[in-house]
Amino acid sequence: MGDVRVAAIASLTPLEELDGDPFLVDTRSQHAMCARWAAGHGYAVTRQLRLYGLRFDHRALWSDVEDGQVELFVAPNDRVLARAITSVSDFAAECERRGVRLELAGLDEPDYTARSKAGVHRRLSMPTAGYDGC
Numbered sequence: 001m002g003d004v005r006v007a008a009i010a011s012l013t014p015l016e017e018l019d020g021d022p023f024l025v026d027t028r029s030q031h032a033m034c035a036r037w038a039a040g041h042g043y044a045v046t047r048q049l050r051l052y053g054l055r056f057d058h059r060a061l062w063s064d065v066e067d068g069q070v071e072l073f074v075a076p077n078d079r080v081l082a083r084a085i086t087s088v089s090d091f092a093a094e095c096e097r098r099g100v101r102l103e104l105a106g107l108d109e110p111d112y113t114a115r116s117k118a119g120v121h122r123r124l125s126m127p128t129a130g131y132d133g134c
Helices: 027-040 059-066 078-084 088-098 114-125
Strands: 005-011 044-051 072-075 101-104
Touching: 005 027, 005 078, 027 044, 027 072, 044 059, 059 088, 072 078, 078 088, 088 101
Parallel strands: 005 044, 005 072, 072 101
Antiparallel strands: none
C-alpha cells in the first residue's frame, strides 16, 4: 500500500480572487490537504502540480505516469480540479483509460481570516526563484 505514488494537483488562480475564494488561490494549503489525504492512506506524494486550465492530454500531466513515478492523481476538491484542468470529465476518462486513479481529498478547507489572506497574498506576490510553471 505504501508503494502508491501520488501527484497532488493544485490550481493556480489569480491573486485577485483571494477575497472571493481564498482556498483556490492558496496552493500551499491545497498541496497540504493532498499530502494529508495521501498520508492517511499510506501513500507518498511524489509530484506537486500547480496548474491552471491545462488540457487533459498535456504531456506535463502524463510524463511521470509514463515514467512510473505516479500512479494516482489527487486534488483537494472538485473546484480546484475544475480550475486546474480544462475538462475534468475528459481527464477522468483519460485516467481510467491509462489505469491511473483520480481522487478528491475532500477534507475541510482552512478558515481564512484577514491575517491569513494577507499571508497568502505575501507568499504569492513574492518572486519564486527557479519556478518551472508546473
